[in-house]
Amino acid sequence: MKKVIVHPERCVGCMQCMPACAAAHSRSRKLFAAILESPVPKPRIHVGVGLCHEGFPNRCRHCDPAPCLLACLPGAIFRDEELDTVLIDPDKCINCASCAMACPFGVIRYHEDCHAPPGKVVAVKCDNCFERQEKGLIPACVEVCKVNALTFEEPGAALKRKTDEVARSVSLGVSQAELPAGSPRFALLIGHKRKELHVGQP
Amino acid sequence: MNDTYAGRTITRDGQLLLEKAEKDRVETVWDRFENQLPQCGYCEMGLSCRICVMGPCRIDPFGEGPQKGVCGADADIIVARNLCRMIAAGAASHSDHGRDLIEVLDEVAKGKASGYRIRDAEKLKRVASEYGISSDGKDDLKIAEQLAYAMQEDFGTRKKALTLLRRAPARRRQVWDKFGIAPRGIDRETAEMMHRTHMGVDNNWQSLLLQALRNALSDGWGGSMIATELSDILFGTPKPAATAVNVGVLKKDQVNIIVHGHNPVVSEMVLLACRSEDLLQLATSKGAAGINLAGVCCTGNELLMRSGVAMAGNHLTTELVLTTGAVDMMIVDYQCIMPSLGTVAACYHTRMVSTSDKARFPGMEHREFHPDNAAEAARALVKEAIENFTNRGEVYIPVEPVNAVGGFSVETILGALGGTPQPLIDALKSGTIRGAVGIVGCNNPRIRQDFGHVTLAKRLIENDILVVDTGCAAVATAKAGFKAADAAQMAGPGLREICSALGIPPVLHMGSCVDNVRILVLASVLANALGTDISDLPIAGAAPEWYSEKAVAIGAYFVASGVYTVLGPMPPVTGSINVVKLLTEGLQDVVGATFSVEPDPEKAALAIRRHIEEKRQGLGLPAQKV
Numbered sequence: 085m086k087k088v089i090v091h092p093e094r095c096v097g098c099m100q101c102m103p104a105c106a107a108a109h110s111r112s113r114k115l116f117a118a119i120l121e122s123p124v125p126k127p128r129i130h131v132g133v134g135l136c137h138e139g140f141p142n143r144c145r146h147c148d149p150a151p152c153l154l155a156c157l158p159g160a161i162f163r164d165e166e167l168d169t170v171l172i173d174p175d176k177c178i179n180c181a182s183c184a185m186a187c188p189f190g191v192i193r194y195h196e197d198c199h200a201p202p203g204k205v206v207a208v209k210c211d212n213c214f215e216r217q218e219k220g221l222i223p224a225c226v227e228v229c230k231v232n233a234l235t236f237e238e239p240g241a242a243l244k245r246k247t248d249e250v251a252r253s254v255s256l257g258v259s260q261a262e263l264p265a266g267s268p269r270f271a272l273l274i275g276h277k278r279k280e281l282h283v284g285q286p
Numbered sequence: 287m288n289d290t291y292a293g294r295t296i297t298r299d300g301q302l303l304l305e306k307a308e309k310d311r312v313e314t315v316w317d318r319f320e321n322q323l324p325q326c327g328y329c330e331m332g333l334s335c336r337i338c339v340m341g342p343c344r345i346d347p348f349g350e351g352p353q354k355g356v357c358g359a360d361a362d363i364i365v366a367r368n369l370c371r372m373i374a375a376g377a378a379s380h381s382d383h384g385r386d387l388i389e390v391l392d393e394v395a396k397g398k399a400s401g402y403r404i405r406d407a408e409k410l411k412r413v414a415s416e417y418g419i420s421s422d423g424k425d426d427l428k429i430a431e432q433l434a435y436a437m438q439e440d441f442g443t444r445k446k447a448l449t450l451l452r453r454a455p456a457r458r459r460q461v462w463d464k465f466g467i468a469p470r471g472i473d474r475e476t477a478e479m480m481h482r483t484h485m486g487v488d489n490n491w492q493s494l495l496l497q498a499l500r501n502a503l504s505d506g507w508g509g510s511m512i513a514t515e516l517s518d519i520l521f522g523t524p525k526p527a528a529t530a531v532n533v534g535v536l537k538k539d540q541v542n543i544i545v546h547g548h549n550p551v552v553s554e555m556v557l558l559a560c561r562s563e564d565l566l567q568l569a570t571s572k573g574a575a576g577i578n579l580a581g582v583c584c585t586g587n588e589l590l591m592r593s594g595v596a597m598a599g600n601h602l603t604t605e606l607v608l609t610t611g612a613v614d615m616m617i618v619d620y621q622c623i624m625p626s627l628g629t630v631a632a633c634y635h636t637r638m639v640s641t642s643d644k645a646r647f648p649g650m651e652h653r654e655f656h657p658d659n660a661a662e663a664a665r666a667l668v669k670e671a672i673e674n675f676t677n678r679g680e681v682y683i684p685v686e687p688v689n690a691v692g693g694f695s696v697e698t699i700l701g702a703l704g705g706t707p708q709p710l711i712d713a714l715k716s717g718t719i720r721g722a723v724g725i726v727g728c729n730n731p732r733i734r735q736d737f738g739h740v741t742l743a744k745r746l747i748e749n750d751i752l753v754v755d756t757g758c759a760a761v762a763t764a765k766a767g768f769k770a771a772d773a774a775q776m777a778g779p780g781l782r783e784i785c786s787a788l789g790i791p792p793v794l795h796m797g798s799c800v801d802n803v804r805i806l807v808l809a810s811v812l813a814n815a816l817g818t819d820i821s822d823l824p825i826a827g828a829a830p831e832w833y834s835e836k837a838v839a840i841g842a843y844f845v846a847s848g849v850y851t852v853l854g855p856m857p858p859v860t861g862s863i864n865v866v867k868l869l870t871e872g873l874q875d876v877v878g879a880t881f882s883v884e885p886d887p888e889k890a891a892l893a894i895r896r897h898i899e900e901k902r903q904g905l906g907l908p909a910q911k912v
Contacts, residue, residue: 094348279886
């Protein structure tokens with residue numbers, strides 16, 4: 085089964101996944117209309133800041149066993165085996181934050197949502213865009229990511245590609261190996277930012 | 287001291303006021319910078335294009351996603367177009383500032399600008415003669431009227447080349463002619479740059495960048511140069527004068543007024559009002575010991591250069607200075623005025639006033655200044671500032687000011703040398719002074735405030751390299767004490783000897799950011815005296831903490847004029863290795879100078895010293911290994 089896979093070395097920090105995610109989970113499914121909705125839709129993917137000010141798209145890993153699911157006393161969190169996705173039932177959620185305490189990745193947020201009863205604050209997180217998938221679409225964050233920092237593919241295929249990259253690096257030898265990010269242009273920027281960050285710091 | 291504050295700025299006043307700001311829950315530029323992280327990598331690389339609405343588009347730097355915009359533009363074209371538009375915006379800003387001064391000159395000539403007058407008639411005649419305007423039998427106002435008209439023509443379409451290009455060495459002008467980058471009209475080059483970057487016009491990244499150089503030259507040898515020359519004519523050519531810098535220049539017992547922005551057209555009128563007897567008496571009647579006018583940013587530099595007015599801080603200090611609670615009024619014109627200032631001021635009693643018909647800000651009252659009402663408008667504002675003195679709450683002025691000397695126009699420098707550049711050339715030839723470097727530009731929260739400027743200046747003067755600086759860089763080195771009367775002690779033996787003999791500091795304040803043209807004029811004087819081109823001189827430029835589009839235009843006209851220029855922050859160009867290579871290598875074969883990018887000022891100093899020694903060798907002067 086295809087999954088969303090994160091390639092952190094490719095994230096350029098544009099944060100386009102965030103509004104795309106929020107719009108995909110809005111009532112209208114359209115960005116321009118979504119920002120006028122109430123409640124304003126919020127993203128389920130969150131771009132964090134690395135040590136060199138690079139980005140990292142942080143989203144639910146749909147763990148198995150899932151710590152959030154195990155911590156959920158009212159039983160609002162469940163695993164949909166068919167989708168291989170951990171989901172939250174907003175009607176059962178009691179906004180107790182136990183799932184957030186249990187989550188190792190900090191990807192569960194609490195706010196009103198158009199899929200929850202009006203006025204109720206509930207736990208919200210990535211649902212693998214199952215509604216989009218039912219329509220034959222790929223998850224919104226992947227669709228909008230033009231640098232392939234997020235891909236939607238069979239984990240086996242992704243792992244094979246990575247293995248092949250490592251194999252090529254080994255056969256080229258260390259001196260000729262491709263930069264990990266695979267882009268001299270991005271490496272130039274990140275290299276500069278790394279230097280800039282440490283200049284003159286006490 | 288909290289490490290975060292020390293990591294943000296090297297300045298003591300900045301660190302203490304950051305602490306105050308946090309206590310007062312005032313959000314600063316550094317907080318907003320952190321909130322923006324991570325910043326968009328497409329944009330940082332210049333790979334996003336918002337020029338048309340078939341887009342917006344972005345190019346995947348990893349090579350798997352889209353490699354062309356909807357129109358078909360590749361990374362080279364998109365990066366070049368974006369850089370070109372930055373330069374056009376920078377050139378437009380400086381040049382529009384210059385145009386405002388022409389309008390004042392014109393209205394002075396027509397007797398419609400009370401408060402303004404010709405203060406340097408000798409310079410008026412000198413510049414007029416460069417424009418082919420004879421002074422014989424004409425009064426100053428007639429000359430001014432004709433000069434204003436001639437300068438307006440420089441802005442238009444009717445000329446084949448800008449008048450002041452003639453100040454450049456003959457060999458430099460030949461280079462510009464050879465590559466077709468001699469600017470024709472100031473507005474024309476900016477308009478053509480915008481035209482050429484429209485979808486479907488110029489799609490050759492090299493020819494785009496050549497036009498960008500021409501556009502930048504229309505700023506350096508056009509708009510900015512006119513701004514500087516007319517400011518001297520209208521407000522006086524700067525002469526060395528004692529001043530003081532940092533937030534400590536604010537006075538607890540006086541009415542404090544701060545001017546912020548760029549154009550002396552407003553700040554000079556405020557200065558006039560602050561010195562008027564009746565308003566001083568009003569201040570006394572309100573319990574104040576006087577009226578204390580200080581500047582921030584470049585309009586502060588304009589006043590500092592001509593009248594020794596104190597300077598409270600540079601770009602990243604503009605919010606912090608308000609957190610002292612000691613500012614009774616801040617009067618702004620345009621450029622580099624953060625739209626957050628009104629919000630900061632709302633936490634204190636400070637009144638915020640905008641004055642330009644083209645620059646408005648949230649949380650500020652708008653009181654428009656025009657040449658015909660400026661003197662009266664300034665008096666009215668100063669009166670209101672005095673009345674606001676009694677509304678002050680707690681005042682926190684955490685440091686004592688640092689002494690400095692400013693006011694080094696080209697005229698002053700040559701005057702100090704006895705009217706000829708020969709003593710400076712002799713010192714360069716003998717190696718007593720190795721070379722000269724212009725440190726210019728802004729602050730940027732990416733770089734610890736003032737660290738780049740101060741460290742670079744320190745390393746250069748230690749190695750007998752004369753530093754001239756402008757803008758926020760000039761304020762940074764002044765805060766660090768490099769412009770004090772006894773600062774020659776910080777210089778290497780050769781530079782120390784010269785500076786002590788002339789009684790000048792080793793870092794010379796040459797003015798505001800439009801005044802970077804003074805550096806071009808000085809370089810031309812040296813090149814002409816040596817019978818060579820600017821690109822052969824042992825000189826360099828640096829912008830260690832730049833942030834603005836204007837700074838890109840300045841860097842580009844420095845390089846196009848033959849000055850090797852080292853930038854601290856990276857311009858948004860890494861998305862195209864072709865563009866990077868052209869800027870850092872290829873331009874050597876075009877204009878005889880290149881850009882370099884080095885955020886670490888220690889390494890930048892080494893690169894500059896190496897460059898200077900290479901140029902010395904090229905001129906057959908004694909050179910050292912660096």
